[in-house]
Amino acid sequence: MAASTDDDFVADINVTPFVDVMLVLLIIFMVTAPMMTEGLDVALPKVETSEVLPTEDDHIILTIKSNGALYLDEYETGLADLPEVLTTRVKNAGRQLFVRADKDVPYGMVMHVMDRVRGAGVSDVGLVTTSLPDYASDAENSGVAAPGSKKDNLQ
Numbered sequence: 001m002a003a004s005t006d007d008d009f010v011a012d013i014n015v016t017p018f019v020d021v022m023l024v025l026l027i028i029f030m031v032t033a034p035m036m037t038e039g040l041d042v043a044l045p046k047v048e049t050s051e052v053l054p055t056e057d058d059h060i061i062l063t064i065k066s067n068g069a070l071y072l073d074e075y076e077t078g079l080a081d082l083p084e085v086l087t088t089r090v091k092n093a094g095r096q097l098f099v100r101a102d103k104d105v106p107y108g109m110v111m112h113v114m115d116r117v118r119g120a121g122v123s124d125v126g127l128v129t130t131s132l133p134d135y136a137s138d139a140e141n142s143g144v145a146a147p148g149s150k151k152d153n154l155q
Contacts, residue, residue, distance in 0.1 A: 042066075045103040046130045059096040060089055061128070064113055066102040079116065086120035100128040 042063055063071040070077050077085050090097050097117065101110050117125060
């Protein structure tokens with residue numbers, strides 16, 4: 001029989017601290033990832049029919065916030081500088097422009113921006129909205145006629 005000594009080398013690795021650190025990092029990334037993809041906070045108008053925004057990198061988004069501030073992607077720009085910036089970043093680069101306007105922005109402001117967009121020579125423009133699939137059924141229940149419906153509001 002061989003006698004064991006207290007000088008034996010133990011090669012086990014304690015992975016519990018490693019797992020704890022990885023779980024904390026996972027929680028941090030799960031909380032911060034949605035904040036990084038949101039972009040600018042804009043209350044988009046809700047419509048019954050809309051298409052999905054393309055995910056390619058060949059488009060630029062022009063955002064009009066409710067206070068009238070303009071953002072090209074995440075960078076703020078002025079109305080006077082808009083034609084020059086659009087010419088270089090959209091028209092010359094061959095990209096498509098999408099306009100995201102807050103639902104509280106006056107129609108005249110949106111048309112003024114669209115005039116500047118056309119003045120820059122950008123013709124491929126899309127408008128970004130939020131999809132509302134059950135708008136007609138909600139409108140029937142509330143007594144308000146949905147756009148395009150033939151429901152009379154007389155009861």
